[in-house]
Amino acid sequence: MLVTERKPIDEIVRFIGGESSVFLLGCDGCAAASGTGGEPEIEELKDELEQRGIEVTGWKVIDFLCQKALVRTSLRPFAEALGRADSVVVATCGVGIQATATVVDKVIHPACDTISLGGIRGEWQGEERCAECGQCFLEYTGGICPLTACAKGLVNGPCGGAKDGCCEVEPDVRRCAWDVIYERLERQGRTDLLRRAPLQVKNFAKMQPPPEIRGTRKWAIDMKTTEGATT
């Protein structure tokens, strides 16, 4: 399980920027348990956005956003609403946001920060990895996390070490994360995002599990969040 926190609404609205309509995606897995991406939270997010004049063309909570095949099939009935939206706001963990960005050929805005669970991991079906940094900046990187996909974890752009689009660390097998990011943003006509991205400096203190979670087992967190949700 990956524990998430909802980003402040102002940050999400800033990500949406000049776009006028969005489609919302939640996750009934870890994000629902975290109280960030379940149905009640998505409805709340919808209200918050609509109050700010942003049209929500539709929304869907999928069982596990980390499962790309499931995301693909679950979204089929929503093709029209999805197509009409300028972008997709995803309320889930870093893995789910990246998986969605891979499957949905649209601009993705993260609505959550993934905070550390110190070892208990969610589903990793593909190349999407989440370092649980608590400062999700997938907004600026086309939904691909360079903290995990770049061998050096570089967050402000590529080093000079890529050769023919491959990383200096494993040149035969590993693509340069920033090359992949650039490729996706170029396809979306959004490479200017890289220019606009604010200087990233990671707060490593946030990558430590929070005290209330450290040493807590998954079932206990589930219990706690269930209790919280019903009271």
Place this chain on the structure above:
Amino acid sequence: MKLTDLFNAGEFLITSEVAPPKGTDTAEMIENAELLKPRVAAINITDQQSSVMRLGSLAASQMLKAREIEPVFQVTCRDRNRIALQSDLLSAWALGIENVLCLTGDHVILGDFPDAKPVFDLDSVSLLAVAKGLNEAHDMAGNDLEGKPDFCLGAVVTPGADPVEPQLIKMEKKVAAGATFFQTQAVFDAEAFTRFMEQAKPLGVPVMAGIILLKSPGMARFMNKNVAGVHVPDLLIDEMANAEDRPAKSVEIAARLIREVKGVCQGVHIMPLGWEARVPAVLDGANL
């Protein structure tokens, strides 16, 4: 003496570099630096280049400074976190070092300690921002400094990267963070470099073209296969292969490249890789 002062005076700058030894015998490094001294404005001291553990660049920079050779202290983010980086920068200023080149650094896997923990707490861009902050009398956390440095901050760029736009965007970020000059990865194609400079020119910072002395066709092929952002055109490889006197040809090629690029950039940075003694001939050939 800051490189920016020289650029501002309109000088076409020449820098070169030396590598600290693996061990404590600094005689050869000093000898190389002394060889270069009469012809260059400053000498870079590499920071455990290729991630191979060596004597430190800070100590070596100070040793050059003591011999009235202007050092460019290279600092990478591979081996130190933000505390050590800031501390080493303050130490450098206290030792009289004025020019700093901020780099991300190669990955540890390329060196002789592939099992080391790669740090990369900061990267080249954030390191520049932090160093600029020190210049402004505060550390990264915003704490005031008692006595502050006034570094001339430099950075690197790879003009031969494909695609080049991400490099240009990062270059822009480096300028915004505090970079006041650039040294480039090795240039072998003057036309491509000229096209790069057209795009980099609006940033308004001096750029020094990187020049590597080609020693053999084998070295050129090796770099083409293994070194990121470096492409030696086939014509140059053939020229080298057909040469009777390779060292003379190497000098000729380097001098020609400098002549071809010097109109579009503000200086050259020569990486002799052991051929320090041939650098004066290269500069003579380039009329510098």
